Amino acid sequence: MKNTVTFILTLSLILLVGCQKKNNTSGFSGRLGIVLDSSVPEAERELIDMDLFRLSEVNLNSASSRDLQILGVQAFSGNQLTSWLRTRVSFIVGEDFDYGEQANIVGTQTYRPQIFSASLLNEEEIEQNSLITIMINIGGALYRYGKRNNQVLTLDVGGQRVYVKSPRVGVIQIGEGLFSAWSVKSSARDALANSLIRLSVFFHEARHSDGNGDNVTFPHAICPDGHDYAGNYSCDSAANGPYVVDSVMLRNLRNACTGCSNTEIQTFKSFEADALDRMLPGSWDKDIRPEQIP
């Protein structure tokens, strides 16, 4: 009898553990400190881990001094680029993640945000804040929402409750399109070219975790008459904005794509041309320092 009870309890425990979706911190992303929420499908987790691992291995000697200036790094090495990304991306959530349900208003706040200083921007602060995004930067969007409405929000993500007190909360939502519609058709999902193209999108979204004042989250600007995207918020008025970051990464990662086919190279270049076309004339560099509420 005792053995039977013990067996049933053990079995129940195993089933409970097995059925529970897990927030992945064990893969390469976890080693970097990026939490993959349970809403990210298993197949996509593996690809993200692989992408980040490949990023950590690159050494992009083709970067110009202007490229370094735009990202604010000293070299386009794997170490510096993963660190740059890690500072702006803390959580990756899947397409099914319902931030409307997971976000809560926990208080009111008169927003008098301060700009992060280097001393404030430490690992502990980042751990306390956390992020949201898809190839949508949900964290940035929630921060803007809270700021506009004088509300402090929390978000339950990756098994944690995160206070949205800065655009650096860093929650990125990814969708299936990232692995299909925007991939080189003739190449496998895990091909180097597709990996590097996905990474460039991460860098674009990560720039939305920066900025302060009117430029908090580096919002896109409206495209002028005559432009392909005329009338839509699909352009950048910042010369160091998300589309510029995108184009810089696409160019440098393309140069690292050794053995890539003509089709893969043309795909890199067409995305790059699209990003470059979105930079408005007369753009200037804007302050990337992120603001935060006390």
Place this chain on the structure above:
Amino acid sequence: MRRKSKKLTYLFWGITFLGFTVGLGWHLSGKYFPQQASQHPDPFFDGSAELVGVVEEREASPEEKRPLPEISPEELSFRERANRVLEDFPKKEILKDSNRDLHKPPPELVDASTELGAIEDLLDKNPELTKEGLRFYRKCALQEALLSSLRALCLHNLKQRAERAGLTKKINWKQFPDQLHRIADRLQ
């Protein structure tokens, strides 16, 4: 008798003066108002004004004004394929679809890039198709209806291929908008 002789003298000088004046006038009119035909040997001007107008109203590209050179079956095949590709390339119109996420590049660019990759493969393997390739990229870069990003990429490919073939000076680069040049040059 004397009066009659005087009248004849006046008549003689009058007729002589009149004849001289008419002759001089005819001479001068031929000298200062010559017939146009004698001054313009250009065959366009030999015919009627209407014919000249017809010739000038014809709209023809430089290629059409001279006899088309014979092209090989491979070139013809490439040209046919290139024309089909150009027809299928995504137009700016697709961006007007309200259900579209305009935050990211249109997915149609992926398909267009696949076609461009295949064309690049063909041009790499068949140097004799270079001129057809340049012709294709030029047409693509000039088509205002296409996505600007795609036109810029075509212009970039045109520049690269023309430089490799030593044909840079054969192309009128001013026909392409500055914005396309700016993007194309940054794709290096």
